[in-house]
Amino acid sequence: MFKRLFSLVLVVALAAAFFPLFATIGDRGDVSPLAESYLADAPDALGSANLVTSVIVTYRGLDTLGEVTVLFAASAGVSLVFSRLGSSSDGRRPVQNHAPSELVVTGAGLLLPLIFVFGVFIFVHGHLTPGGGFQGGVVIASGVLLALLAGTLTELSHGMLSVLEMLSGAGYVAVGLLGLWLAGGFLDPRFLPTGEIGSLFSGGAIPVIYSLVGIKVGAELSGVIDAMRRRRVVE
Amino acid sequence: MMTQILTVLAFLLMALGVWGLMSRRHLIRIIIGFSLLDTGVHLLLVAFGYRSGGTAPILSDGIGVSGLVSGAVDPIPSALVLTAIVIGLAVTALMLSFAVRMYARTRSIYIDKNKELKW
Numbered sequence: 001m002f003k004r005l006f007s008l009v010l011v012v013a014l015a016a017a018f019f020p021l022f023a024t025i026g027d028r029g030d031v032s033p034l035a036e037s038y039l040a041d042a043p044d045a046l047g048s049a050n051l052v053t054s055v056i057v058t059y060r061g062l063d064t065l066g067e068v069t070v071l072f073a074a075s076a077g078v079s080l081v082f083s084r085l086g087s088s089s090d091g092r093r094p095v096q097n098h099a100p101s102e103l104v105v106t107g108a109g110l111l112l113p114l115i116f117v118f119g120v121f122i123f124v125h126g127h128l129t130p131g132g133g134f135q136g137g138v139v140i141a142s143g144v145l146l147a148l149l150a151g152t153l154t155e156l157s158h159g160m161l162s163v164l165e166m167l168s169g170a171g172y173v174a175v176g177l178l179g180l181w182l183a184g185g186f187l188d189p190r191f192l193p194t195g196e197i198g199s200l201f202s203g204g205a206i207p208v209i210y211s212l213v214g215i216k217v218g219a220e221l222s223g224v225i226d227a228m229r230r231r232r233v234v235e
Numbered sequence: 236m237m238t239q240i241l242t243v244l245a246f247l248l249m250a251l252g253v254w255g256l257m258s259r260r261h262l263i264r265i266i267i268g269f270s271l272l273d274t275g276v277h278l279l280l281v282a283f284g285y286r287s288g289g290t291a292p293i294l295s296d297g298i299g300v301s302g303l304v305s306g307a308v309d310p311i312p313s314a315l316v317l318t319a320i321v322i323g324l325a326v327t328a329l330m331l332s333f334a335v336r337m338y339a340r341t342r343s344i345y346i347d348k349n350k351e352l353k354w
Binding site: 003004006007008010011014015018021022025026027028029030031032034035036038039040043044049050051052054055056060063064067070071073074075077078081082129130132134138197198217224227228 | 238292303
């Protein structure tokens with residue numbers, strides 16, 4: 001009872017902290033000067049049509065490298081937690097004991113190629129349309145989950161996942177260093193021709209970086225799904 | 236008007252999340268509360284970047300660079316939120332695996348049954 005009251009007080013305090021924001025905020029007609037300079041200069045400077053991608057991959061590229069690192073650390077943590085769990089139980093028993101339904105199997109056969117192609121499309125076109133490496137990678141990992149549920153894939157090769165992850169992570173840093181060497185600075189994508197805005201080969205190294213991120217995220221999340229699926233708590 | 240609606244919605248989600256975090260004892264529900272809080276923060280950040288009648292900050296046939304400068308929403312909060320969503324996903328996956336580990340160790344998913352973590 002006392003705890004409930006405390007939670008309620010906390011929510012009310014949150015509301016009080018937010019009230020000045022509600023009272024003063026309104027629709028704005030303009031954006032901040034920094035955003036305005038991005039909007040005005042980024043398309044010509046980088047040749048990428050999607051400005052959110054320009055900000056993520058180039059202007060805040062170091063943040064994105066850090067983000068990929070956090071994702072890697074989290075996926076390594078999940079694998080670690082589940083592998084420790086396995087040693088205390090009776091080994092590796094898959095959770096699924098009965099065959100998947102026919103609906104899932106047939107649907108997976110129809111949808112899997114489409115899902116993988118869609119994921120690749122999303123990260124390859126990240127500089128042109130909404131989307132990018134993270135979104136494409138998640139779509140690919142969801143395809144892997146469907147394949148595991150339908151029994152199309154029974155075992156994920158951890159060696160292949162690690163190699164993919166390692167190569168794409170090292171490739172990301174290598175592209176960044178190439179930018180430092182050949183262009184203006186670390187993660188500067190302009191060492192490749194920026195091309196014509198709106199075509200697939202434009203934006204310098206942005207599509208290369210986003211494809212590497214897509215492969216890395218796809219491999220990492222597939223690893224997380226696999227780690228969670230393999231181990232079970234013995235009743 | 237739109238910004239205010241988004242801010243109120245973000246506050247409601249955050250309040251729901253805080254309430255869930257504080258009042259639930261089931262670990263999975265606490266994690267759901269955390270996710271709601273997370274989503275509320277994302278919505279708040281996106282609301283700050285909105286401008287009235289704004290379009291997506293993507294160059295396309297109808298909109299030139301001048302159109303972007305006069306009409307597109309702020310791309311920076313969108314980029315930050317994209318980062319935040321991915322980090323939130325990673326943190327949620329890690330929390331869920333800790334929940335599984337805790338259940339395996341203590342055979343209980345309720346936090347008040349676990350005396351080890353009490354102060």
